[in-house]
Amino acid sequence: MTSDTRAESPVPSGQVRLEVPASSANLGPGFDSIGMAIDLWDSVEVEIGGDQLLIECEGEGAAAVPRDRTHLVFRSMSVMWHGLGYATPSGVVLRCRNAIPHSRGLGSSAAAIVAGVTAAAALVGIDPNSATGRQLIGDVAGDLEGHPDNSSASVYGGITVSWANDDGNGWRTAQLTPHADLRAIAFVPDRQLATDEARAALPTNVGHGDAGRNSGRAGLLTHALTQDPSYLLPATREWLHQEQRRAAYPASMHLVDRLRSAGHAAVISGAGPTVLVLTTSGDQDTVLSYADEVWNPISRPIPDTGVRAHSRR
Incomplete structure (x- = not known):
């Protein structure tokens, strides 16, 4: 433009x-x-x-x-x-x-x-x-x-x-x-984290092995999100950014670790520190039970439309 x-x-x-x-x-x-x-x-x-x-x-x-x-x-x-x-x-x-x-x-x-x-x-x-x-x-x-x-x-x-x-x-x-049974639950902490701060923790180079493993899971992720949510846990494994930024949001990574060890597809949302869990309707209550006084859980549907504009000229 x-x-x-x-x-x-x-x-x-x-x-x-x-x-x-x-x-x-x-x-x-x-x-x-x-x-x-x-x-x-x-x-x-x-x-x-x-x-x-x-x-x-x-x-x-x-x-x-x-x-x-x-x-x-x-x-x-x-x-x-x-x-x-x-x-x-x-x-x-x-x-x-x-x-x-x-x-x-x-x-x-x-x-x-x-x-x-x-x-x-x-x-x-x-x-x-x-x-x-x-x-x-x-x-x-x-x-x-x-x-x-x-x-x-x-x-x-x-x-x-x-x-x-x-x-x-x-x-x-x-x-x-999205698959009809897909649900998203965000655990939102009180603390903030600037995106620039989170990006500063990332390395400048990525090894071919990690890149290959990550690309395979990204492909699987699109299948899990749209066709078969049973693959969500392996599909959300990654090698590029979360572990490298663990020191920037240790409490968030601790929650991710706990959820994933229990079989729930937990990830860092964007640059963090919110934790996002991709799950299905039958597991929502179990996931929400991980909330405590530190986290404000938000269980929301995935809207099929984006920005909505209403003009008056």
Whole structure:
């Protein structure tokens, strides 16, 4: 996406309201490529008009987010408008109601980026529900996020497998239909962990043996998620990121160890520290019994749709 001769075109007056789902990325071996939407939604309203920026926030993380042009939703809107050839308007009202916990590994940053990119597109007349609109939103959000796993799940819903185009320009996503009996339970701790901190713990090189083992389990994971959940435990074994970051979230890894030793497919959600368990309806109560005062368990369905936009021009 590049700017063109419309670089100074004004964004038309209008309003858009949208909801963006949370997401869990990696799911074990699907590092930076496999994501899953979670039925926990941030709501955003944007109105163009006036001569100043007004940002209102409530809910999760509201006390910590900026109320100026550095707000992630606003920054993402600006990037999208610039790329489409529009000047960022001086008069913007942005209202955010956050339900996704911040810095817990549930895609709060990706959801904010998807919200901003989608709102910007809708306000200049691009249909975010069309195939071309979703592709554009997915490309820009993936670029801003740096990897497409969380953002693609928030854009498309369901389970997504994403990869970079061979020319390095843009992203592609395949949307998978979850098995009807698949359930996701997130154990969310009170503590936060910045994604940058978690990524700093990763090695720069991976051995061929580990890469081969990991790719085999990633292939099995897509089968387990969509066709046969009995394979979930071996399918969620990975070699690229969790053990390397154990020191960043020891309590989370202890819970993962306990759950996996009991036969449950537990993984670190995204960069952590949330623990995600992929299970079936018959095992939900057993998995939930592992919760204690440290963990806030969230048992949610997997929505089959991603970001939902409602425009008023």
